[in-house]
Amino acid sequence: MASSAQIKAMLQSHGSGDNDRFYAVALQVAAAEARRGHDRLAKEIQEMVEKARLAKSNQRAASIVPLSMPQGEAADLLEEVPGNCRVSDLILSQPLRDRVSRILEEQRNLSQLKEHGLRPRQKLLFTGPPGCGKTMTASALAAELSLPLFVVRLDGLITRYLGDSLSKLRLVFDAVNRSRAVYLFDEFDSIGYTREFANEVGEMRRLLNSFLMFIEKLNSNSLVVAATNHGSRLDKALYRRFDDLIEFGLPGDEETWTTIRTRMAGVHTASLSQAKLLPAAKGLSFAEITRACEEAVKGMLIGGRKSVTTDMLVNALTERRLFLNH
Numbered sequence: 001m002a003s004s005a006q007i008k009a010m011l012q013s014h015g016s017g018d019n020d021r022f023y024a025v026a027l028q029v030a031a032a033e034a035r036r037g038h039d040r041l042a043k044e045i046q047e048m049v050e051k052a053r054l055a056k057s058n059q060r061a062a063s064i065v066p067l068s069m070p071q072g073e074a075a076d077l078l079e080e081v082p083g084n085c086r087v088s089d090l091i092l093s094q095p096l097r098d099r100v101s102r103i104l105e106e107q108r109n110l111s112q113l114k115e116h117g118l119r120p121r122q123k124l125l126f127t128g129p130p131g132c133g134k135t136m137t138a139s140a141l142a143a144e145l146s147l148p149l150f151v152v153r154l155d156g157l158i159t160r161y162l163g164d165s166l167s168k169l170r171l172v173f174d175a176v177n178r179s180r181a182v183y184l185f186d187e188f189d190s191i192g193y194t195r196e197f198a199n200e201v202g203e204m205r206r207l208l209n210s211f212l213m214f215i216e217k218l219n220s221n222s223l224v225v226a227a228t229n230h231g232s233r234l235d236k237a238l239y240r241r242f243d244d245l246i247e248f249g250l251p252g253d254e255e256t257w258t259t260i261r262t263r264m265a266g267v268h269t270a271s272l273s274q275a276k277l278l279p280a281a282k283g284l285s286f287a288e289i290t291r292a293c294e295e296a297v298k299g300m301l302i303g304g305r306k307s308v309t310t311d312m313l314v315n316a317l318t319e320r321r322l323f324l325n326h
Contacts (some may be wrong), residue, residue, distance in 0.1 A: 083143035127231030128248030131287025263293035292316035
């Protein structure tokens with residue numbers, strides 16, 4: 001049982017609202033019970049502390065308030081996006097799925113890692129072509145962790161005046177440090193490009209250096225995701241500032257076929273020819289394949305057809321490729 005000193009410490013910390021102290025004493029009690037051979041009770045106390053910490057973190061994330069800007073520009077900086085997918089909804093190669101799962105496992109065991117002086121992956125860099133799952137993966141991470149997702153629009157962050165841009169960036173990181181959530185820096189290459197891509201090197205380099213300073217001093221349990229379609233343009237100094245680099249690519253044959261079958265689920269189709277559809281979809285992103293499937297279904301409905309045929313899908317996929325190459 002807890003000693004009188006521990007009981008008093010727990011009551012004092014609870015009365016003063018010092019949750020961290022309360023949890024620390026509770027874990028001391030669990031450790032003492034474990035030493036007495038009461039392993040089951042010790043484990044129950046540890047699990048209760050973990051649940052209480054997680055509930056408190058989610059409570060803080062849910063109470064986040066929009067940032068206020070003197071010029072009323074906060075809405076252009078942080079946009080809350082509802083999480084509408086889970087990891088199970090993503091069509092990923094197995095290696096990529098394993099890496100996403102590892103990030104989730106570390107985040108779910110955040111307290112345990114920190115108790116041992118370790119930090120979970122929380123600064124992530126996503127690179128790859130448009131439409132290959134970067135934004136959906138950020139959304140799935142938020143949904144799996146029951147956290148809000150905020151998209152940081154860098155085109156709204158960057159102004160003609162460096163001082164304004166730095167002030168906006170500081171406000172964003174104030175929110176990152178204050179409220180646990182997933183923060184997605186979309187189109188990150190707009191500030192993270194290499195020197196040879198810079199036109200106004202001086203001012204933009206100062207903005208980039210400020211970003212690096214803020215991310216190095218990150219003091220929260222938030223996830224920060226920087227996403228870019230142009231990984232080759234990023235300054236190489238950026239890579240070591242992130243905990244993990246995840247490279248998304250165009251779908252292979254297996255992922256392409258899975259995407260087609262998933263998007264056509266619930267739609268009446270004639271026998272679809274994998275041998276014809278895979279070459280037609282070669283080089284298209286997940287988003288473009290999905291778009292082609294939707295176009296084929298619309299053609300079926302408008303044309304009064306009973307099913308989607310292989311030829312209809314091949315034509316839709318070919319049209320998407322022609323449109324992109326125009």
